[in-house]
Amino acid sequence: DTGVSQDPRHKITKRGQNVTFRCDPISEHNRLYWYRQTLGQGPEFLTYFQNEAQLEKSRLLSDRFSAERPKGSFSTLEIQRTEQGDSAMYLCASTPVLTNTEAFFGQGTRLTVV
Amino acid sequence: DAKTTQPPSMDCAEGRAANLPCNHSTISGNEYVYWYRQIHSQGPQYIIHGLKNNETNEMASLIITEDRKSSTLILPHATLRDTAVYYCIVSPPDNAGNMLTFGGGTRLMVKP
Numbered sequence: 001d002t003g004v005s006q007d008p009r010h011k012i013t014k015r016g017q018n019v020t021f022r023c024d025p026i027s028e029h030n031r032l033y034w035y036r037q038t039l040g041q042g043p044e045f046l047t048y049f050q051n052e053a054q055l056e057k058s059r060l061l062s063d064r065f066s067a068e069r070p071k072g073s074f075s076t077l078e079i080q081r082t083e084q085g086d087s088a089m090y091l092c093a094s095t096p097v098l099t100n101t102e103a104f105f106g107q108g109t110r111l112t113v114v
Numbered sequence: 115d116a117k118t119t120q121p122p123s124m125d126c127a128e129g130r131a132a133n134l135p136c137n138h139s140t141i142s143g144n145e146y147v148y149w150y151r152q153i154h155s156q157g158p159q160y161i162i163h164g165l166k167n168n169e170t171n172e173m174a175s176l177i178i179t180e181d182r183k184s185s186t187l188i189l190p191h192a193t194l195r196d197t198a199v200y201y202c203i204v205s206p207p208d209n210a211g212n213m214l215t216f217g218g219g220t221r222l223m224v225k226p
Contacts, residue, residue, distance in 0.1 A: 004157070031211075031212065033212075033213065035214075041218065042199075042201055042216030042217055042218055042219055043158065043214070043216050044216070045213045045214065045215065048211055048212075048213060055211060056211055056213070091157050091158070093157070093158075095212050098212075100146050100163070100205060100212065101212060102148075102160035102163070103158075103160060103212060103214060104160070105157030105158045105159070106157050107155075107156055107157050108156075108157050
């Protein structure tokens with residue numbers, strides 16, 4: 001297994017368009033997380049799944065954002081009607097189901113809204 | 115909000131030890147101290163974590179003060195590839211979801 005992979009690595013879109021990102025976690029990891037990182041800041045938690053269940057969502061996750069993990073494997077994060085403020089790096093991470101364990105991050109998807 | 119305070123930037127000479135401090139004066143109960151780093155344009159990478167005792171692994175050593183209000187991450191022989199932003203994170207013991215609250219981190223520049 002090569003770790004957490006994210007696709008695409010870069011996305012440029014026009015304001016108002018919808019975008020979808022994909023994350024493939026480490027295969028034996030039940031938990032999958034999405035974070036957002038803006039320039040010069042640390043990553044901010046958005047949401048996480050345990051298997052296919054979305055267990056927690058940050059207040060940062062507006063109603064234009066939706067995340068799914070339909071079969072408990074890969075996950076998608078969709079942003080509808082993108083705004084310039086959505087420009088950021090979107091990071092995915094995965095962990096096994098253990099309290100206080102290390103997270104493995106993907107390389108991220110850099111979104112630029114023009 | 116992050117419960118840690120770190121200097122925004124530090125320099126270190128290649129081959130020397132890099133000592134990165136972190137203040138977590140409001141740490142309570144059995145909260146863990148985690149360190150991650152992020153090399154430019156990559157996702158964060160786990161380094162080490164600890165509760166009360168000092169810890170060492172192949173990447174670094176973590177020294178936690180007896181009162182647990184601060185810690186130091188030590189990279190014993192820094193290389194140019196250690197140039198990155200280093201994040202110190204306090205995580206509660208009941209963090210069954212393992213969510214991480216990142217602060218601003220310390221930008222470490224290793225110079226030749």
